[in-house]
Amino acid sequence: MVDHAEIAASVPSLQQHLEAHRYICSTQIATAVYLAYHLRKPVLIEGPPGVGKTELAKTTAEMFELPLIRLQCYEGLDEAKALYEWKYGKQLLYTQVLKQTLDEVLQGAKGFAESVKRLHEFGDIFFSAEFLEARPLLKALQEERGCVLLIDEVDKSDHEFESLLLEILSDYQVSIPEIGTVRARHEPPLVFLTSNNTREISDALKRRCLHLYIPFPDIELEQRIINARVPAIPPQLRSQLVRFIHGLRDLDLKKVPSISETIDWARTLLLLHAERLEPELVSNTMNVILKFQEDIENVQPELRTLTEKATKDSG
Amino acid sequence: MDQLLTQFISALRNADIRISTAETLDALSTVELVGYSDRRLLKDSLALVLPKTLDEKAAFDTCFDQFFSFGDRRSRPPPTASDGDAEPSGDAAGQAGNGQAGAGGDAQDQRTANARPGSPRPQQNTAIATDERGEPTATPGSGEMSPPQSALGQLLVRGNQMEITIAINTAGRQANVHEIEVFTQKGVYTRRIMDAMGHAELQQEIGRLAESADIPDRRRAVDLTHRRDWLRERVRDYVEHQFLLHADVTGRRLREDMLRDVRLSALEQRHHRMLHDLVLRMARRLVSEHSRRRKVFRRGQLHVPRTLRRNMKYDDAVFDLQWKSVKVDRPKVFAVCDVSGSVAAYARFMLMFLYSLEEVLPKVRSFAFSSDLGEVSALFARNTIDDGIAIALKQYGGGSTDYGQAFADFRRLCLDEIDKRATIIVLGDARNNYGDARTDVLKEFYDRSKRVIWLNPEPRSMWNTGDSEMRHYAPYCHQVDECSTLAHLERIVGRLLRAVA
Numbered sequence: 001m002v003d004h005a006e007i008a009a010s011v012p013s014l015q016q017h018l019e020a021h022r023y024i025c026s027t028q029i030a031t032a033v034y035l036a037y038h039l040r041k042p043v044l045i046e047g048p049p050g051v052g053k054t055e056l057a058k059t060t061a062e063m064f065e066l067p068l069i070r071l072q073c074y075e076g077l078d079e080a081k082a083l084y085e086w087k088y089g090k091q092l093l094y095t096q097v098l099k100q101t102l103d104e105v106l107q108g109a110k111g112f113a114e115s116v117k118r119l120h121e122f123g124d125i126f127f128s129a130e131f132l133e134a135r136p137l138l139k140a141l142q143e144e145r146g147c148v149l150l151i152d153e154v155d156k157s158d159h160e161f162e163s164l165l166l167e168i169l170s171d172y173q174v175s176i177p178e179i180g181t182v183r184a185r186h187e188p189p190l191v192f193l194t195s196n197n198t199r200e201i202s203d204a205l206k207r208r209c210l211h212l213y214i215p216f217p218d219i220e221l222e223q224r225i226i227n228a229r230v231p232a233i234p235p236q237l238r239s240q241l242v243r244f245i246h247g248l249r250d251l252d253l254k255k256v257p258s259i260s261e262t263i264d265w266a267r268t269l270l271l272l273h274a275e276r277l278e279p280e281l282v283s284n285t286m287n288v289i290l291k292f293q294e295d296i297e298n299v300q301p302e303l304r305t306l307t308e309k310a311t312k313d314s315g
Numbered sequence: 316m317d318q319l320l321t322q323f324i325s326a327l328r329n330a331d332i333r334i335s336t337a338e339t340l341d342a343l344s345t346v347e348l349v350g351y352s353d354r355r356l357l358k359d360s361l362a363l364v365l366p367k368t369l370d371e372k373a374a375f376d377t378c379f380d381q382f383f384s385f386g387d388r389r390s391r392p393p394p395t396a397s398d399g400d401a402e403p404s405g406d407a408a409g410q411a412g413n414g415q416a417g418a419g420g421d422a423q424d425q426r427t428a429n430a431r432p433g434s435p436r437p438q439q440n441t442a443i444a445t446d447e448r449g450e451p452t453a454t455p456g457s458g459e460m461s462p463p464q465s466a467l468g469q470l471l472v473r474g475n476q477m478e479i480t481i482a483i484n485t486a487g488r489q490a491n492v493h494e495i496e497v498f499t500q501k502g503v504y505t506r507r508i509m510d511a512m513g514h515a516e517l518q519q520e521i522g523r524l525a526e527s528a529d530i531p532d533r534r535r536a537v538d539l540t541h542r543r544d545w546l547r548e549r550v551r552d553y554v555e556h557q558f559l560l561h562a563d564v565t566g567r568r569l570r571e572d573m574l575r576d577v578r579l580s581a582l583e584q585r586h587h588r589m590l591h592d593l594v595l596r597m598a599r600r601l602v603s604e605h606s607r608r609r610k611v612f613r614r615g616q617l618h619v620p621r622t623l624r625r626n627m628k629y630d631d632a633v634f635d636l637q638w639k640s641v642k643v644d645r646p647k648v649f650a651v652c653d654v655s656g657s658v659a660a661y662a663r664f665m666l667m668f669l670y671s672l673e674e675v676l677p678k679v680r681s682f683a684f685s686s687d688l689g690e691v692s693a694l695f696a697r698n699t700i701d702d703g704i705a706i707a708l709k710q711y712g713g714g715s716t717d718y719g720q721a722f723a724d725f726r727r728l729c730l731d732e733i734d735k736r737a738t739i740i741v742l743g744d745a746r747n748n749y750g751d752a753r754t755d756v757l758k759e760f761y762d763r764s765k766r767v768i769w770l771n772p773e774p775r776s777m778w779n780t781g782d783s784e785m786r787h788y789a790p791y792c793h794q795v796d797e798c799s800t801l802a803h804l805e806r807i808v809g810r811l812l813r814a815v816a
Contacts, residue, residue: 011356031359038348041341046369088634200602206367207335213369 002065008037023052023059024225032212033060042169042191044154044206047214049196050258054152056214057192061148066190069143070150071136073157079164083174085133091126127178137168138182146187154205155195162205165193169208217259219246225259230266239314240277241266245289247306251299257289265289279307320346323382324365330378332371338364354383381556460535465520467513471542479546483553486511492557504554509547517543575802590801591701594664597805598671601812647736648679648811651725653743654712655685661772663704664801665742668808670700676812680729683707685714688724716746718784719753726756730763737764738811742798744773745785752784754791761791770798770807 007017014037015030033056036043045053061068071082079085109115134142140149151165168174172188175181193209195201217225222242226233242262249256257265265288274281282303290296299306320342324334334342341364349360358379366375463469470482490507506514517539524536571593621637629635650669652662662683669679680692689711694703733739739760761767769792771778771785778785789795796807 011359027355028359028362031356032363035345035348035360035363039341039344043363044367088629092629092632092634200599203333203367207337210363211367211372212363213372 002063004037004064007063008034010034017063018059019228021059021062022228023055024221024228025052025056026217026221029056029212029214032210035210036190036192039210040172040188040190042193042209043212044193044195044201044209045212045214046195046197048216048256048258050260051214051216052259053194053214054150057148057150057194060190060192061150064148064190066145067143067147068150069136069140069147069189070152072152073154073161075156075158077157077161081135082137082161083135083164084138084176085135086127087131087133091131094126129179132176132179137165138174140189140191141168141172141174141182141184143189144186146184147189149189149191151191151193153196154193155198155201159202162202166204166208169205216249216256219243222246222259222262226262226266229263230270233266233270234275236314237269237274237276238266240310241269243313244277244282244306244310247309248289248299251302253290253295253298254292255290255295261289277307277311279304282307317343317346319351323379326382327365327375327378330374332366332374332378334365459531460538461524461529461531463520463535463539465513465516467517468520468539468542471517471539471546479549482512483508483550486550487553487557492554495554495558501551501554501558504557505547505551508550508554512546512550514543575805576800578799590664591667593801594667595671597801598668598808601805601809602672647732647734647738648676649729649733649737649739650679650681651688651721651739651741651743652681652683653685653716653718653721654683654708655714655716656712657746658742658744658772659708659712661770661798662742663708665740665770665798665804666695666704666707667700668804669740670695670703672808672812681707682725682728683711684721684724685712686717686720687711687714688721688728690728715748716743717750718743718745718747718788719751719756722753722756722760726759730759733760733763735763735765738766738768739764740768740770740811741792742770742772744771744783745769745778745788746782747784749782752787754787757788757791761793766793766811768792768794768796768807768811770796772799773797774799 006013008014011027011030011034014033015025015027018025018030018033032043032045035041045056047053058068105118106115109118132138136149140147154162154165169191172184173181193205216222219242222245223238226238226242230238245257245262245265265285268285268288269281272281272285283300286296286299290299321339324339324342328334342361345360345364346357349356351357361379362372362375366372463472470478486508489511490504492504492508495501495504521536521539521543524532524539527533527536575593616639618637618639622633622635623631625635625637626633648669650666652658652666654662666681669676669681673679680690681695682688683691691703691707691711694706697703698706757767769785769788773783775797777783785795796803798804798807
């Protein structure tokens with residue numbers, strides 16, 4: 001059991017704890033977690049793919065030792081899959097069972113009006129919490145100790161779903177027509193939403209969130225990230241490969257390599273026992289960092305200069 | 316209410332960052348949490364709370380730096396607090412004290428202020444005095460000075476930074492500096508603020524002192540001149556600062572309003588960058604307006620087959636009702652643009668507009684012609700919009716216009732693909748150089764497509780004059796419009812989206 005208040009006491013402390021869980025981040029990112037914790041506001045994270053948006057939520061959950069509840073968004077995601085659903089099967093089963101006891105219940109009832117009245121006493125049993133199947137959003141509210149709720153790639157969902165999120169994001173509550181309003185039990189969840197910017201998120205949603213943009217890290221930060229993730233790689237090679245990737249990001253590519261690709265590449269080079277970057281080596285392992293044939297072909301003529309530049313800069 | 320923060324937020328709003336009241340409240344609680352002491356932390360925190368897009372974040376960055384830089388400037392030491400003051404300081408302070416209520420604290424302030432820069436550099440005053448380019452009156456040397464009479468003079472000699480800043484701010488408010496709109500007004504406002512602070516009186520005093528036979532008086536005149544110049548610098552800084560916060564955008568908005576209504580062909584190259592932004596912003600608004608209405612549910616109509624299929628798992632007990640819905644298809648848009656000299660500028664902006672709407676209009680195909688027609692869609696897939704347009708203009712522009720030939724080419728290229736979902740937009744002035752109009756081809760499109768829209772950049776009064784074939788083409792269009800400004804373009808594209816959604 002970790003002391004949440006102590007971890008979140010200051011931005012540097014958060015940064016350290018995140019680092020201890022192998023998530024190296026800028027102060028801006030740590031500040032976002034700090035504010036999210038203290039103001040209890042959801043964080044909308046945007047940025048190019050592969051810069052660690054999802055990872056931030058995961059690491060935060062790990063750091064606070066809270067359960068992570070993840071909701072992956074996609075087109076067509078609706079209430080029934082995100083919020084709650086009635087357990088139809090169970091309801092059906094219970095009706096069948098009750099059919100037999102129905103006679104007992106209605107025994108002695110005089111006339112139709114009284115029968116109906118007795119049935120009413122059963123009331124809304126079929127629509128009570130026992131028959132409610134909690135989906136991620138509702139589950140997050142019901143967690144005893146609070147949790148980290150990750151709503152991943154919210155831009156992939158429909159506009160209607162965004163509106164659905166508004167209530168839970170601003171008040172940490174959900175209205176279920178048959179039951180009423182369900183509020184967060186104890187501690188409201190820490191909510192992270194990620195977006196790859198495939199479409200503009202509505203203003204209403206943005207207004208309720210802190211907005212964090214994670215760009216590609218600078219050379220120094222990325223080196224530290226590689227160091228944390230692939231500790232075995234020699235420092236010289238690390239410096240060279242990070243510089244090379246940064247050189248690539250300046251080019252006009254269909255998909256620029258992200259941090260996860262840098263990490264993959266570092267692992268690949270480690271596996272190949274590389275000592276330093278050579279044009280030939282780079283050319284052979286190109287497919288680890290570039291995912292489009294078109295990009296690979298475009299970069300091919302530049303390889304030598306890029307490699308030379310990277311090795312020269314790193315000294 | 317935290318006044319500094321509200322001012323900052325109004326400055327941000329000026330810089331086109333949309334901030335709602337709810338966000339203002341968030342910012343307040345954020346500031347309560349992090350405080351003003353750590354500038355970096357404050358910036359990081361507010362950057363999370365207030366700006367909500369990448370553009371806004373960039374604007375926020377500059378705005379924050381500008382707004383909170385004033386604090387740095389304030390801490391700059393005044394240039395001429397020298398040993399001249401240090402000697403009779405008790406005297407001057409006493410004088411000031413007589414004239415000023417509650418001067419005890421002031422005097423204390425002043426003594427420390429004078430002691431700091433004064434004592435280690437006894438030569439300073441002389442050095443500055445000889446710096447004055449050849450003014451004979453400027454060399455009375457250092458030594459005793461007579462106390463200043465005017466209020467502004469006293470204020471300057473006291474040299475209390477805080478007081479001066481407050482005075483500048485008050486004068487700024489009197490001069491309505493927040494109404495500044497264009498940079499040429501900076502001088503005017505600087506003068507107005509100086510006047511409001513009592514510049515005229517100070518000027519007279521300097522004049523009088525300089526004429527005086529008394530040496531301390533003349534010294535004071537030189538001293539006051541320096542202080543006045545320094546103050547003017549400060550005020551200029553202040554106005555500059557206010558201009559950046561308040562005016563930059565008002566001015567831009569003014570220009571943008573103008574740009575919307577001006578004829579596109581009349582615009583110059585230097586406006587293009589701004590127009591581009593404007594087009595993108597207009598397009599974004601259209602996108603957010605129209606991206607919502609994709610599915611229209613026909614309320615209350617049960618979709619029987621689907622309901623049965625979905626409920627099989629419940630033993631055919633009908634739990635999960637399925638309703639009929641209509642999925643609205645994305646429209647196919649064919650943009651046929653005349654890119655000959657007279658119309659090229661319009662084609663440029665229409666294509667820019669259409670391609671900025673990619674989110675709601677994913678199926679735009681564009682064709683360019685002057686005499687021969689060719690498809691240019693691929694150009695926009697590979698290049699940025701600007702480059703694509705430039706290449707298209709280079710490839711197809713420059714010939715003499717032949718609508719008949721162009722329509723025939725278009726027919727050959729994609730008659731098969733024109734169906735009831737297709738909207739064809741023709742942009743051109745219909746000036747066919749007296750060639751064959753080929754209205755029969757246009758009629759064919761008219762019959763097959765959902766809509767044919769003809770946009771003519773010429774004013775209506777010019778249609779049908781000379782070689783314009785507008786009267787022959789118009790019967791075979793669902794809609795004919797004049798389209799010469801961005802405002803027109805926006806209206807037409809908006810209508811197009813409404814019609815198809």
